[in-house]
Amino acid sequence: MTWVKICGNTSLEDAQLAVELGADALGFVFAESKRRVSSAQVAAITPHLPKHVECVGVVYSRDAAEIAAIVHEAGLTAVQLHGGVDLPLLHRLRERLGDTIGIIQTLHWVVGTDSRERLSAELREIGELAKVNRVLVDSRVGNAGGGTGVSFDWKAARSVFQDAAKTLQIIVAGGLRPENVGEAIRELDPWGVDVASGVEASPGRKDPAKLAAFLRIAKAAQ
Numbered sequence: 001m002t003w004v005k006i007c008g009n010t011s012l013e014d015a016q017l018a019v020e021l022g023a024d025a026l027g028f029v030f031a032e033s034k035r036r037v038s039s040a041q042v043a044a045i046t047p048h049l050p051k052h053v054e055c056v057g058v059v060y061s062r063d064a065a066e067i068a069a070i071v072h073e074a075g076l077t078a079v080q081l082h083g084g085v086d087l088p089l090l091h092r093l094r095e096r097l098g099d100t101i102g103i104i105q106t107l108h109w110v111v112g113t114d115s116r117e118r119l120s121a122e123l124r125e126i127g128e129l130a131k132v133n134r135v136l137v138d139s140r141v142g143n144a145g146g147g148t149g150v151s152f153d154w155k156a157a158r159s160v161f162q163d164a165a166k167t168l169q170i171i172v173a174g175g176l177r178p179e180n181v182g183e184a185i186r187e188l189d190p191w192g193v194d195v196a197s198g199v200e201a202s203p204g205r206k207d208p209a210k211l212a213a214f215l216r217i218a219k220a221a222q
């Protein structure tokens, strides 16, 4: 069954609803965003969530000490790195966080371009390094690399996802909504899917009906 992360949470109410509806992971954005939260805000949410739910902090920082502090203060179980591939940072983070905290590396498909060659090379590099076992492929639109609400060319990306899936757990993100998540899963056969704006009523607040539909469809799709 496809792993589902609901990202951009800012309240306990939304986080608990996503969990009740079957989310495997919740994302909290510490990077510059309309959905940005502080460690203190997230620390007021994570203790109330069941232990099986992953709490993922989306960070832009390249400072391992700063990232580790966010993980501990906010009570996170994983970090999602959004600031580009930085191999020394991955080594330093593994040393600081140990094996119990997950590391998800974000890579990008630049919307409107053919990103196959670059993305394949980045996925090979990450796979060989073996410090990260999960990679999230998101849309880049201009300077925005997250929360864009724009999907990328899944047909063009299909072979890249197939090759990478031999060594990595690949998560697809970018412009997913209840209306298209089934198609994304059928097209790319990803290990997981991730959504922020596609299940929102307004930036940072979830729409219960969209959330329920997204989780139902993503969990049923093959």
Ligand SMILES: O=C(O)c1ccccc1NCC(=O)[C@H](O)[C@H](O)COP(=O)(O)O
Pocket (backbone or CB within 6 Å): 007, 008, 027, 029, 031, 032, 033, 034, 035, 058, 082, 138, 145, 146, 147, 148, 149, 150, 173, 174, 175, 176, 194, 195, 196, 197, 198
């Ligand atoms: O969601 C944001 O606002 C955001 C801003 C800056 C960096 C990352 C961000 N989100 C990270 C995620 O994992 C989102 O779920 C992902 O980008 C998908 O967003 P959307 O296209 O809105 O579903």
